Amino acid sequence: MQPVDGVIRLTETGRGSSCRVDLSADQARLLHESRVVDVTGGPKSWLIKSRSVVGVARVGDLEVWITPKISISRLLFLVGYSSNPDVWREGEIGLDEAAGLVPTVAQLFARQVETAIAPGLLRGYRTEHQSSYVMRGRLNVARQVTHHHGRVVPFEVEHDDYTPNIVENRFLLATIDRLLRLPGIGVARFALEEQRSAMGSLVDPWAGSLIPRWQPTRLNNRYHSALRLAEVIWRASSPEYGPGSVQVSGFFFTMWKVFEDFITIALGERLLTATRIGHVDFQYHCKLDDEDEVNLYPDLVWWSNGKVSAVVDAKYKVEHKRDRNGLLFQILSYCVALDTKAGHLVYARSDQPSSRFTVKHAGIELHLHSVDLATSSLDDLRRQLDFLADKVSGNQR
Structure with missing residues (x-):
């Protein structure tokens, strides 16, 4: 089949995670090199399969729309929590998510901007x-x-x-401009265009390519929610080279990165709060060999009493037993390099119980933990993370 209006629609997982479409050789090559999706087949009919990217990605003259397997409110919570754990609350979103990721985010941002500027532009x-x-x-x-x-x-x-031409207003205006350039933002376009018109005569949009620095204060308190969502939108919509070597633009999240960031930040926070001793290192650089040739970067290292007590690695997908075995070897190498007896692999799944493997002749225990991101309540997600923190800290065997 042909892409409808140049759009390929997929879901992250399940029956809709792949489709067969007719593409030119150049279109197929660009999609393949972008690594937004997997591309196989040819020379005319190609099988397109989702990877770990969700949202809308522009690749050449095609758009790829990929619906996440978790709710949009949960996805935004995970992304926002990694940036600032103290301020993100899932219940604040309260929107109909049926329209999809981009329209929902655009509508939420338009509402938050309206709340921020309704009393007048901050000066x-x-x-x-x-x-x-x-x-x-x-x-x-x-x-x-x-x-x-x-x-x-x-x-x-x-x-x-x-x-009013201050960084807060300039950042909001630049984010409105970014959203208005995205395809398919739906009914939010009208509200965003009105806000653009109201602000444009008084404010110069932020011109930099990096997220501007702004300082949360009592004076700009009514802007906080809109500014934090603006930061999420910029990270997801910055024109960049995507997972591969081809330039990809649009609005998308790489789910393995979202999961890895959330697990390490949330787990590190709980370890420090629960034990009040020790410290954590993220993406800790260590060497496997005495010759210092092999570099290792475990996601999280937990230190206690001056030595490494546990090492943790987060992986979004562990689909096959061979994937699991390879990751267990990776965790084992971390344990050997850091001289610790406890390694933990955390992955996103709802139907897999925790398991433990004791390495022969080494006394090293390798633990597998699954975290259900799609659980119905945030309280349950917090309980899973508390249980995981107890396991890593050694408070629960």
């Missing part, structure tokens, strides 16, 4: 620099000397303006 002091024949504010001696080489006029002056 603040911003230092302005300009050349002027009238002395206004302070003379910038350094700029005067370097720009005018001893001439008296014009003056290089700077002054503080109380203006």
